[in-house]
Amino acid sequence: MPRIDVPVLHRGLRPLFRVALCSQxxxxxxxxxxxxxxxxxxxxxxxxxxxxxxxxxxxxxxxxxxxxxxxxxxxxxxxxxxxxxxxxxxxxxxxxxxxxxxxxxxxxxxxxxxxxxxxxxxxxxxxxxxPGNADLQLGLALTQADAGKPDEAVTRAKALVAAKPDDPSRRLALGYALTRAGKQYDALHEYDQAFIRAGSKPQVAREYVVALQKARLPEPALRLADQRPGLIDPVTRRRLEGDLAAERVRLADLATRSEKERYVIADRALADYDKLLATWTPDASAHDDVTRWRIDRMGALRARARTAEVISEYQKLQGEGVKIPTYALRWVAASYLDQRQPEISTDLYRQVLTAPDADAGDRLEDTTGLYYSLLECDRAEEARKVAEDLAKSQRPRIELKGLPVGNPNDEWMDAQQLAAQAGTYGSDLPHGEERLQALVDQAPGNIGLRLAQADLYLARDWPRRAENQLKETESLVPRDMGLEVAQAHTAMDLQEWRQMDALTDDVVARFPDNRQVQRLARQREVHDMAELRVESYGGKAYGGGSGDAGAVTGSRDFGIESTLYSPPIDEDWRVFAGIGYATGDFAEGTGHHRFQRVGLERRTRDMTLEAEISNHSYGFGDKQGARLAIARDIDDHWQYGGSLEYLSAQTPLRALNSDIKANGGSGFIRWRANESREWKLAVSPSHFSDGNNRVEALLTGREGVYSAPNLQVDAGLEVGTSHNSKSDDVPYFNPKADLSVMPLLNVNHVLHHRYETVWSQQFQLGAGTYSQRDHGTGGMALIGYGQRYAWNDVFEVGGLLSAINRPYDGDRETDLRLLVDLTFRF
Missing domain, CATH: 1.25.40 (Serine Threonine Protein Phosphatase 5, Tetratricopeptide repeat)
Known part of the structure; x- marks a missing residue:
């Protein structure tokens, strides 16, 4: 905390004591x-x-x-x-x-x-x-106080006061002894009693001012000094003014105050410091006081969210060789964390926590700061250990004299919450959920726990459950900043755009400098941007029957599609337009497909709807197509949807190359348990213009098998089957019936993660079987490697190179493919 200096006492007794003891x-x-x-x-x-x-x-x-x-x-x-x-x-x-x-x-x-x-x-x-000389007794008491025997001094002075309670000199002596004993507020009581009895005497009033200052009450001390000009010297006055500014810094740093109140108090402190520094910086004799004010002023800047200025002043003081006290290093560490320099804040927080003069009352807050610094350095395991060690170091109850069971320890609960949340950020969501639920059961009215639990529900892809939790919390603290931020994030996941806007506007107006609020505003800003999606693929097939390579995609194929979405219109709507091109080499010749499409998307709660019309050119004139698609959520676990297409985009290019088009549709149902487990069944019937009717079904599922902060391993399964009514005399691959079973192992490894920048790599392995009617069963093998890079919420690009070996019509074929996708918002 800011230090409050006390004026250096005159050598020996102060004037009133001298007069009293010289009387004989x-x-x-x-x-x-x-x-x-x-x-x-x-x-x-x-x-x-x-x-x-x-x-x-x-x-x-x-x-x-x-x-x-x-x-x-x-x-x-x-x-x-x-x-x-x-x-x-x-x-x-x-x-x-x-x-x-x-x-x-x-x-x-x-x-x-x-x-x-x-x-x-x-x-x-x-x-x-x-023996009865009271002045000698006072002198001896004061000597004992100075000699490091304050308890003896207090006992002697109390006896003198008891004998003559209206004597101000005795009250002053007792106050002096109590001060030496470290009992500032008991001492203030004695000085106050002396002031009541002899406050008109300048010496008594001066001692009272000093006592108020030592008790960290600079405002009443200055008020008394203002009432009596000349009572204190300029040096004492400037230090009292500095103490008042320091007191305002402490008040502005209290978490119980609203952001607006904190800013008002911090602004007053900054105005005080600016005045003091302007007045006293030119005075060389005030150098030490000026340095202290510059240090304490960093606390006001920190409370005012002017963290860049905190760092600038810290660096200036360091350059001047000034040793920064521990209480101020806490502000600097928090400022570096706020300015997204977690490596520096990590070192500073460790320094603060191990300092000999570290305040035990700040340990929870400083350890929490260290935890988030490590987390933002992408050192999640170290951060989790810090949180767990903190949780183990706290006791559930505070033992108080006279209370056999003690009182609940709020810091224990906060430490347990941090450790539980560490599981969330450390990719151990199930364990984090269990710990948070146990804590909520113990303290159902704890707002922080409820908000943490709602955040975990969002991380587990349960937005409706999070919404219900937050709605219950709203009855307790309807306009809490953390609550509204969490509700806005939940509304975004639920596609409740108007609710998201209302909540975001409210917290931005009330807490514009809060980093959580700024992050929410940034996400809303990105949501309101236009969006460009680009997908491209290329492949080459080897092998195949009768020297023909590429039974499905051709011996060499390439495709690209770009779609541009407008910013949201009336919150729910987006217009989109796209163009694409595909080509492939087949036994019948090289096929080309150019297409353009334009459509409308509507995103509302529980539903996404798309409608488009398209134009296709594949060597037989221009033909128009259309598509209608819908997806609806039943709850956090179930979703269903379907689509209808006229001139389906899923028509094989080899069929289009022979002027065969297809109309079709699809329907799906998906079950999602949580972030690491889901299954989806899709059925897609289609009718080809050559009279063939095809029905395809695909079952896909995944199950998380291992999770670490930077590593996710999923086991997957793909089971596909199809049936075609016409399997002979068609130019495209058209098995009468087939079945494929492909177990998969997918690995996602984060190589670098810093705030909104994520660089990761992916591995894919698969081995299964493919059965085709009239051609028996053969093995399949898949291997793939890819990388993905995301930057600043607006840019994401990824690529996957894969090779699959499988039979077609009984002939084994190897297909080497590269998929690239890009998303850019602007």
């Missing part, structure tokens, strides 16, 4: 002074010390009387010559019988010189002569 040092006033020596003593009592001291210094030590030694000790004490007092006492006074006044002057001199043991000894010697 003055000799009884003489009505007349008949000798020159008496005149010098009277002058010394009036403040002219030099003549008397010169005379006393000339007296040989062996000839000095006890009275002269006593006079010398007292007058040198009045003059503030502590070293001379001690020297005279040690050479001439020790062993003599001296009056209480002389012993008091000596004890005070020892105390001023911080020779606590000697001061204590002389005070006790004086008290032996005058």
């Amino acid at each position: 040092l003055l000799w009884p006033a003489l009505g007349f002074a008949d000798t020159a020596y008496d005149r010098m003593v009277l002058d010394a009592r009036a403040g002219h010390y030099a003549p008397a001291l010169d005379a006393l210094r000339q007296v040989p030590p062996a000839q000095a009387t006890a009275g002269q030694v006593s006079d010398h000790l007292q007058i040198a004490g009045w003059a503030g010559l502590d070293a001379e007092v001690v020297q005279v006492y040690e050479t001439q006074g020790r062993g003599r019988t001296l009056p209480v006044q002389a012993l008091t002057a000596t004890a005070r001199a020892y105390r001023n010189l911080k020779r606590w043991d000697q001061a204590t000894q002389v005070y006790n010697q004086a008290l032996a002569l005058d």
